[in-house]
Amino acid sequence: MNDLEITDLTYSYTGTVRSLDRVSMSVEAGSIVGFMGPNGSGKSTLIKNVFDLLRSQSGSITINGSPHGTPDAKDSAIYLSSNDYLPEFLTAAEYLAMIGRFYGMTVDEGAARDLFRRFSMEGRYDDLIEDYSHGMRKKTQLVAALLARRRLTVIDETLNGIDIEAMHLAEKELAGLRDEGLSVLLCTHDFPVLERLADRVVFLDYGSVVYDAPTGELVEEHGSLERMVYDYIGSDDR
Numbered sequence: 001m002n003d004l005e006i007t008d009l010t011y012s013y014t015g016t017v018r019s020l021d022r023v024s025m026s027v028e029a030g031s032i033v034g035f036m037g038p039n040g041s042g043k044s045t046l047i048k049n050v051f052d053l054l055r056s057q058s059g060s061i062t063i064n065g066s067p068h069g070t071p072d073a074k075d076s077a078i079y080l081s082s083n084d085y086l087p088e089f090l091t092a093a094e095y096l097a098m099i100g101r102f103y104g105m106t107v108d109e110g111a112a113r114d115l116f117r118r119f120s121m122e123g124r125y126d127d128l129i130e131d132y133s134h135g136m137r138k139k140t141q142l143v144a145a146l147l148a149r150r151r152l153t154v155i156d157e158t159l160n161g162i163d164i165e166a167m168h169l170a171e172k173e174l175a176g177l178r179d180e181g182l183s184v185l186l187c188t189h190d191f192p193v194l195e196r197l198a199d200r201v202v203f204l205d206y207g208s209v210v211y212d213a214p215t216g217e218l219v220e221e222h223g224s225l226e227r228m229v230y231d232y233i234g235s236d237d238r
């Protein structure tokens with residue numbers, strides 16, 4: 001079964017221009033799908049539709065087999081947004097416990113502290129988030145997802161801004177989610193990360209899917225994801 005199934009999703013903010021135009025794509029269980037596209041291509045609009053943050057206008061979205069607005073669907077997925085907004089007035093311990101309560105689970109404090117240590121934030125677990133750097137906030141978002149371990153984790157450029165050591169660990173941890181049969185939709189323009197990690201890549205432009213294929217096939221055909229994107233952007237068919 002697919003953890004995320006999007007069929008013919010169309011969305012317009014204005015009623016005239018379509019930010020998404022009949023987009024269909026899926027994320028298979030136990031896979032990592034890379035999600036790319038130029039600024040304004042519709043990536044955030046699609047993710048906001050998936051998480052019911054924008055009311056869908058036409059098409060259908062299911063998460064773990066349930067329509068995306070239902071409690072079952074919401075319980076099955078976690079969204080790491082591109083910004084670093086977290087409740088400033090909570091400590092990470094309180095924030096992670098709150099995320100646990102959202103999902104009806106008790107956060108394993110030992111596992112949380114261990115992730116904090118491994119992401120080079122030892123000793124900061126009980127500090128207020130208002131004193132965290134940008135990178136620490138991004139890593140805290142990631143720790144929340146790694147603790148929640150939902151069927152579908154959607155990462156909207158959350159990894160931008162974390163250092164190379166944390167990135168290395170993040171890649172390992174995301175591969176670990178996949179090994180457990182969980183899935184990840186990873187929105188990033190970090191081509192090497194996608195080539196290492198993504199089983200499949202979806203590339204969006206002007207609200208439509210341009211490429212949707214296994215990463216290996218795209219790399220074989222174009223030489224690299226970077227080449228694929230630069231050739232496409234520079235082409236006359238656009």
Ligand SMILES: Nc1ncnc2c1ncn2[C@@H]1O[C@H](COP(=O)(O)OP(=O)(O)OP(=O)(O)O)[C@@H](O)[C@H]1O
Binds near residue numbers: 014039046
């Ligand atoms: N609130 C809004 N009102 C009107 N148009 C919007 C709104 N939000 C986004 N758009 C338009 O919808 C289109 C898709 O935007 P979206 O933010 O989904 O793109 P994106 O691929 O996430 O871009 P980026 O890489 O810059 O984050 C763009 O043309 C954008 O201008």
